[in-house]
Amino acid sequence: MNKVTSVKSKKKQYLVEIKLDSKVKEYLVSEELLLEYRLVKGKELDDVTYIKFQSDLKKDANYQKVLHFALYKPRCTHEIVEFMKRKAIEEDQFKYHLNKLHKARILDDELYISNYINDAIEFKRQGPNKIRFDLENKKLSKDWIEATLSMVPRKTINANLQYLFDRKVDSLKKQSVTKAINQIKRFLVNKGYSFEDVNQVVSNNMNQIRSVSNEEEAILDDIRQAYRKYRNENEKKKEKILAYLLRKGYTYHTIKLKIGEYEDE
Numbered sequence: 001m002n003k004v005t006s007v008k009s010k011k012k013q014y015l016v017e018i019k020l021d022s023k024v025k026e027y028l029v030s031e032e033l034l035l036e037y038r039l040v041k042g043k044e045l046d047d048v049t050y051i052k053f054q055s056d057l058k059k060d061a062n063y064q065k066v067l068h069f070a071l072y073k074p075r076c077t078h079e080i081v082e083f084m085k086r087k088a089i090e091e092d093q094f095k096y097h098l099n100k101l102h103k104a105r106i107l108d109d110e111l112y113i114s115n116y117i118n119d120a121i122e123f124k125r126q127g128p129n130k131i132r133f134d135l136e137n138k139k140l141s142k143d144w145i146e147a148t149l150s151m152v153p154r155k156t157i158n159a160n161l162q163y164l165f166d167r168k169v170d171s172l173k174k175q176s177v178t179k180a181i182n183q184i185k186r187f188l189v190n191k192g193y194s195f196e197d198v199n200q201v202v203s204n205n206m207n208q209i210r211s212v213s214n215e216e217e218a219i220l221d222d223i224r225q226a227y228r229k230y231r232n233e234n235e236k237k238k239e240k241i242l243a244y245l246l247r248k249g250y251t252y253h254t255i256k257l258k259i260g261e262y263e264d265e
Helices: 031-036 047-072 077-086 091-103 109-122 128-137 142-149 154-170 177-190 195-204 206-213 215-229 237-247 252-264
Strands: 002-010 013-020 023-030
Touching (some): 013 031, 013 047, 023 031, 077 091, 109 128, 109 142, 128 142, 154 177, 154 195, 154 206, 177 195
Antiparallel strands (some): 013 023
């Protein structure tokens, strides 16, 4: 008969000594497994139970790793599975560990989606496209993602979009209006907002863009820079200056007009 001779607390686990005939073996056991086998000093385990205990011990050690990973921050099923693969946990144990996490209400993909979207909208101010892309990469249900996103009020999305627009506009330097618009659009699309919504907020705030970009001053600065850059060019000097300014986003008409004013000074 295999008999428990000692049970000592060790951090969040227990060091259990079991005597087998003349030998004593030590096992580091979780509280859950301790309670399951009712391991107290003097407890006797028959051979069948002892063999099962040893098998469960290895499985439980893996579960404790998975549990620690799952509790560190919110996780979805895909993330748990990828973690188990990295830790070389046997695939036939995957279902066991996932079921335990579900029963303990630690793993819930629908709740994960809801919390993720709420955090992305309220704190990160991300747009629906980025949120959808990130969640689908986690192998979560597309139907549930769409259902949850559909509950986000339109006014919240618009308010976040305007907030991000204002923040980006405030960071702009003097430049052509076209370049300023492209920078803003790129920024907002990368944040996950649709082209339609981005075009709308830009259209609604054109006066603000024009004011901040200050194209009148910007083009004169760029013309001076272009003349300095190509001052030693003999052939096609004007063509190179024109191409330089077009790349900056100014229209041909504006460039010709301002170059004329610059040369008249």
